[in-house]
Amino acid sequence: MAVTFDLFGTLVDVEYPSDPAEAVARELESRDVAVPDDWHVAYGERHVEAPAGAEVPLPAHVARALDSRGVDVTQNVARHAVVAAFDPDVTRRDGAVEAVRGAGERGPVGLLSNCAVPELVPRTLIRAGLRGEFDAVTTSVGCGWRKPHPSAFEAAAEALGSSTPALTHVGDDPETDGGIVAVGGRFVDVTETPLSEVVAELEAEQ
Structure with a gap:
C-alpha cells in the first residue's frame, strides 16, 4: 500500500499573511522594486495563461503582474520576494509523526502538497520536524499540477513506484485531496x- 499525505491543514498548521499582496509588496520594496500604486489590483488579476488544474508558480505571477504595470524585475528578485513574504510560523499537528511513520511501516509513504511558493514545503517540513520522513515529496509547483487534477496524484504515485488505484491519500479537503477517488484511489479525510x-484506518482498508 502506497500512502501520500497532504501537508497544510493536515500535518501542519501555518500562519499565512493576512494580506498576501501587501506582504509581497513589502518584500519587493525592500529589494528596491517600484511597486505600482494599484498593486493589489494587479496581484489579483490573471497574468499567466495555463491549462485548467495547472500550477502557476507565484514568482512567475508576481513578475508578470509587475510587468503588466511597466515594472521590470528578474525572476530571481520575484522569487526571493515571494519566498520571504511566505516565511511562516509552523505548528506540527498532534499525531502527525506517528501517522506518517505508521503508514511508512506498511509501504512507501509520500507527501503531496498544493503549493505555488518555491521552497515553502521543504522549509515547512524542516520547521515541523518532518524532514526525512517521506520516501518522496511531490508539490504542485514541482510537478506542475494542483490537486484534484489527476496528474498531481499520478506524479505522486509514480514517485513512490506505485499507481493511483493503489494509492491512499490522507488530507483535509474533500474537494482537492478527495480527487484521488476519481482516479481509483482512496481518500482518508x-x-x-x-x-x-489514520494507521488503524489504513489497516482496515487492507
Whole structure:
C-alpha cells in the first residue's frame, strides 16, 4: 500500500499573511522594486495563461503582474520576494509523526502538497520536524499540477513506484485531496478520521 499525505491543514498548521499582496509588496520594496500604486489590483488579476488544474508558480505571477504595470524585475528578485513574504510560523499537528511513520511501516509513504511558493514545503517540513520522513515529496509547483487534477496524484504515485488505484491519500479537503477517488484511489479525510486513527484506518482498508 502506497500512502501520500497532504501537508497544510493536515500535518501542519501555518500562519499565512493576512494580506498576501501587501506582504509581497513589502518584500519587493525592500529589494528596491517600484511597486505600482494599484498593486493589489494587479496581484489579483490573471497574468499567466495555463491549462485548467495547472500550477502557476507565484514568482512567475508576481513578475508578470509587475510587468503588466511597466515594472521590470528578474525572476530571481520575484522569487526571493515571494519566498520571504511566505516565511511562516509552523505548528506540527498532534499525531502527525506517528501517522506518517505508521503508514511508512506498511509501504512507501509520500507527501503531496498544493503549493505555488518555491521552497515553502521543504522549509515547512524542516520547521515541523518532518524532514526525512517521506520516501518522496511531490508539490504542485514541482510537478506542475494542483490537486484534484489527476496528474498531481499520478506524479505522486509514480514517485513512490506505485499507481493511483493503489494509492491512499490522507488530507483535509474533500474537494482537492478527495480527487484521488476519481482516479481509483482512496481518500482518508482527517476532519473525520483524526491523525491518531489514520494507521488503524489504513489497516482496515487492507
